[in-house]
Structure formats: structure tokens, C-alpha cells
Amino acid sequence: MSTETRPGIDLTVFSFVFPLVLLWPFVTSNSNVLSSVSLPGSAQGTSVLQELLDGPLKGYDLFIFDDTHSSNVYWNEVQTLDSTVIQTSTDELDPTKFPLKTGKNFSVIWLIDSNDFKIDKLIEKPSLWCPQKLVVLSLSADVELSKLIDTKAIQCSKFAVIITPSKTFETSLVYTTFPLQRNSLRLLGRWKVQSFEKEESIFIDRFATFSGSVLQLASWCDDYPQLYALPYPHNDTCVGSNRDALDIVSSHLNFTYNLEMEPFDCLWGSIENGTWTGMLAEIAYHGKNITINYFTIVLDRYIAFDSTYPHQAEAFAFMARLPKPLPKWxxxxxxxxxxxxxxxxxxxxxxxxxxxxxxxxxxxxxxxxxxxxxxxxx
Structure with missing residues (x-):
């Protein structure tokens, strides 16, 4: 760790990063921190970062994740002003201690310079890395946005913005994504501090509506009362409490869905020899989006899939064999x-x-x- 002092600015270089939650009580929100980040030679990227800190992210507490591959040029004179900044790289980041703090004035800045996104290899469960506000700052125009928007690191953030250099203009372009729309990538405009001075202009809710998307359900209509088939001759109709709840959600978020009567292998959903079966296999391998059947949340399922908060509790009890009946006499x-x-x-x-x-x-x-x-x- 090295430290140097300037008038009005305290510059601290973090050679390693403790978990954000543990460091938070020791760092004041009005401290000024300079992160020495190893980056490719991109004056444009450095300028955009400084403008972000002076503009829509002014006063934010930041976690800067360095996912770049070059280490021969350093940031210099990046002033964070009234922000608290913790910086780390893939070599230093403990995947079990991703930033846990959420809130209105907290954001993660993810720095990239190629299509090899190292963070994807660290994330076993996407929801463990789920900052509410994510800024992806690309320092190379060669980064393919189609690959970027499919990465685990960008999936679950409610607000996600991508800033990347233009291949034809001496400027940066600002994008966001709407995952469930046919054309998910949307251009917000060229990067100008005046255009994105307020956070509302750069952080747009990606899940406010599903825009008429059609979700594919992995389901089994043999799960009373959550999901079950009506008696003959209407046994091709699936009803239940979970479907009623999904209908309410779909009307609010503007989407429809296709439901199946049973999974392809007629199995419920577990992992066997490293491969998922049943409804969970359809989500993992066959392009289905969600399931609304009853599933107990166990460790294997928790690691591999995202689930809602449980809305039904199941009781557990000890059981013993019944004693033999008494003789008649x-x-x-x-x-x-x-x-x-x-x-x-x-x-x-x-x-x-x-x-x-x-x-x-x-x-x-x-x-x-x-x-x-x-x-x-x-």
C-alpha cells in the first residue's frame, strides 16, 4: 500500500481489497480516494470515467472492477471528489465476497477491454453478483456488444448502462439493454456530460415492462393445488394457484406465456451425474424461461437457479412406526x-x-x- 498527499486530496492506492461490507464502517462518505487502476492506453476512457464521477455518479460510493487485460498504462489524476471508491481486479477479487451493499447512491463500474470477460468465470451464480446500478465502461471499440449483453455479470442488474468507444467517431456511445425484447440493445446517444448529467437519464429501469414478450414455461400439471389439470374431458387445461398468480404478474408486466403439461422426460427436476433432469433441465438446456411448480430450495438448486421468495411454508416433523394393535382380550x-x-x-x-x-x-x-x-x- 502506498500513500501520497496533495492539498485537498488524499490519494490511496489499494493493492488488495477487503470485502466492501467490512470496509464500510472505516471509510467516510466524504473521503476522496484515487484508485491506481491498470488499464490500456485510452485517454478517451479515462476522460469518460472522470466525467462520470463529476456528472451522474457524483457523490456515489463506487466499486470499480478492473476486468482489463493490459497493465502497462495507469490512470493518473482521476479525482473522485466526494466519493468512496474501492477498486479490485480479477486476481484480487474473492468470488464469495462480491459487493453486497445496495442503495440509491451505490454503483459498480466494470472496466473491460476485450471479449474475454474474466468475471464470468468467477460467477457461479449470477444473483451473487447483482449490483442494482451497473456501469460497463469499455476501453476498446472492438468489444462485441452482442457477447457482452449475454454475460452473467450484466443479467440481473435493474439499471445497466454500457459506454463504449465509437468505431467511426471520436466519441463514446451509450447503450442499455432490455433483455426480454426482440432488439434488446438500445442506443441512448453519444456520450456528453450535458446529456447525461442526471442519473435518471443514464439509469433506465430495464424491467419496468416485458414489452409483450412470450415466456416459455417448464411446467408439470400434476402439482395440486399449485398447478393441476382439470378432470376429463377438460384434462388438457391446466389451472392452479401459481398460474393465477402468474396471470396477475403477466398483466402488470405485459407478457404472455406458453405452458406445457409435463416435462420431456417426466422427471421433476434434480441433478444426476452432473446433469439436470426434468423441468430444471428444460430451463438449463432447452431454452425455457421459468417454472412455477413447487420446488424445495436445496443447495444444488440454489447455486444453479434463481428463485423467488417462498410464498408457501411446508412443515417437517419426526415420524415413528405405529405400535401393533392390542389383543382383543x-x-x-x-x-x-x-x-x-x-x-x-x-x-x-x-x-x-x-x-x-x-x-x-x-x-x-x-x-x-x-x-x-x-x-x-x-
């Missing part, structure tokens, strides 16, 4: 407790002893008061 004894049966036995014995004694007592014919009292007592 015990059905007479079973209704009463042991103490009751002992009491009945004692009383029976006492009565059996008392009756012979009572029959042998001669009360006599004397009707005197004493004899009457004796008889009454007995």
Missing part, C-alpha cells in the same frame, strides 16, 4: 386404569369374606334396643 381391561382394577379386586375380596360372616351372626328374637343396635351395626 385386553379391550376389556384397557378402558380402566390399574388403580381402578386393584380397587375393584380389593372390594370384591372384602365382600367375599364379609358375606359368610354376616350369614352366621344370630341377631335373635330379642327386640330390645341393644339387639337392634347390634343388628343395625352389622
Amino acid at each position: 385386553k379391550s376389556v381391561l384397557y378402558p380402566y386404569a390399574r388403580v381402578t382394577w386393584i380397587s375393584i379386586g380389593v372390594v370384591t375380596l372384602l365382600v367375599a369374606v364379609m358375606f359368610p360372616i354376616l350369614t352366621r351372626i344370630d341377631v335373635g328374637d330379642d327386640s330390645s334396643e341393644l339387639q337392634f343396635s347390634k343388628a343395625l351395626l352389622l
Whole structure:
């Protein structure tokens, strides 16, 4: 780590990066940080970055991810002003500790200079790298945008903007993508600070509407009550609570969908010998978009697929084998407790002893008061 001081500007070079969440309490939002980033010789890219920091990203807390391949030219004099900047590269980034902070004034800047996107090799699950606001700054006009928009790193960000040098003009072009539209790449214009001075002009919600897209469902209509077929003769119609919910979402986001009655292999969906089966195989390999059937979220599924928040809880309990039925002769004894049966036995014995004694007592014919009292007592 090396440090040098200028009037009004503290310049800190990070040789390694701790997790953003751990560093946050130690870094004040008004600190001025200079990141020495190893980049290709692109004065245009350097200028665009400085204009971003002075314009729509002014005051933002930034995570700059260096995904470039050249290391012979360095940024110099990049002033971040009132921003906190943490910079790292693919060699330093721990894939289990991607930036976790989200919020209105936080953005990730992803620097690229070729079609070899190294970050894609680090991301096992796209949602682990999911900054809400992502700026992709290309430093080479040779980067193919068609490949870029299909990378994992750009998939789930709500706001994503691509800034790349023009091949024909001495300027940079600004794009965004709408993944579910037929022509997903949309040009926002040439890069000018005046045109993109406000964040609303550069950060456009990519998922506000699906623009009439048709989603392909991997489904199995044998999942009552979430998804099930009606009785014959309407057994080719699939209904259920999850389909009702999807209809509500589709009307709000403007999309339709095609549903299938069962998966191609008639399996639910698990991983066998490294290959997915059932409905999950259709999503992984056969171009289906989503499934709305019931799935328990286990580790393998969590790593490989994105899921919604669970809307139904399933209870778990211990189970034991039922005891054998009691013999029929015990059905007479079973209704009463042991103490009751002992009491009945004692009383029976006492009565059996008392009756012979009572029959042998001669009360006599004397009707005197004493004899009457004796008889009454007995």
C-alpha cells in the first residue's frame, strides 16, 4: 500500500481489497480516494470515467472492477471528489465476497477491454453478483456488444448502462439493454456530460415492462393445488394457484406465456451425474424461461437457479412406526386404569369374606334396643 498527499486530496492506492461490507464502517462518505487502476492506453476512457464521477455518479460510493487485460498504462489524476471508491481486479477479487451493499447512491463500474470477460468465470451464480446500478465502461471499440449483453455479470442488474468507444467517431456511445425484447440493445446517444448529467437519464429501469414478450414455461400439471389439470374431458387445461398468480404478474408486466403439461422426460427436476433432469433441465438446456411448480430450495438448486421468495411454508416433523394393535382380550381391561382394577379386586375380596360372616351372626328374637343396635351395626 502506498500513500501520497496533495492539498485537498488524499490519494490511496489499494493493492488488495477487503470485502466492501467490512470496509464500510472505516471509510467516510466524504473521503476522496484515487484508485491506481491498470488499464490500456485510452485517454478517451479515462476522460469518460472522470466525467462520470463529476456528472451522474457524483457523490456515489463506487466499486470499480478492473476486468482489463493490459497493465502497462495507469490512470493518473482521476479525482473522485466526494466519493468512496474501492477498486479490485480479477486476481484480487474473492468470488464469495462480491459487493453486497445496495442503495440509491451505490454503483459498480466494470472496466473491460476485450471479449474475454474474466468475471464470468468467477460467477457461479449470477444473483451473487447483482449490483442494482451497473456501469460497463469499455476501453476498446472492438468489444462485441452482442457477447457482452449475454454475460452473467450484466443479467440481473435493474439499471445497466454500457459506454463504449465509437468505431467511426471520436466519441463514446451509450447503450442499455432490455433483455426480454426482440432488439434488446438500445442506443441512448453519444456520450456528453450535458446529456447525461442526471442519473435518471443514464439509469433506465430495464424491467419496468416485458414489452409483450412470450415466456416459455417448464411446467408439470400434476402439482395440486399449485398447478393441476382439470378432470376429463377438460384434462388438457391446466389451472392452479401459481398460474393465477402468474396471470396477475403477466398483466402488470405485459407478457404472455406458453405452458406445457409435463416435462420431456417426466422427471421433476434434480441433478444426476452432473446433469439436470426434468423441468430444471428444460430451463438449463432447452431454452425455457421459468417454472412455477413447487420446488424445495436445496443447495444444488440454489447455486444453479434463481428463485423467488417462498410464498408457501411446508412443515417437517419426526415420524415413528405405529405400535401393533392390542389383543382383543385386553379391550376389556384397557378402558380402566390399574388403580381402578386393584380397587375393584380389593372390594370384591372384602365382600367375599364379609358375606359368610354376616350369614352366621344370630341377631335373635330379642327386640330390645341393644339387639337392634347390634343388628343395625352389622
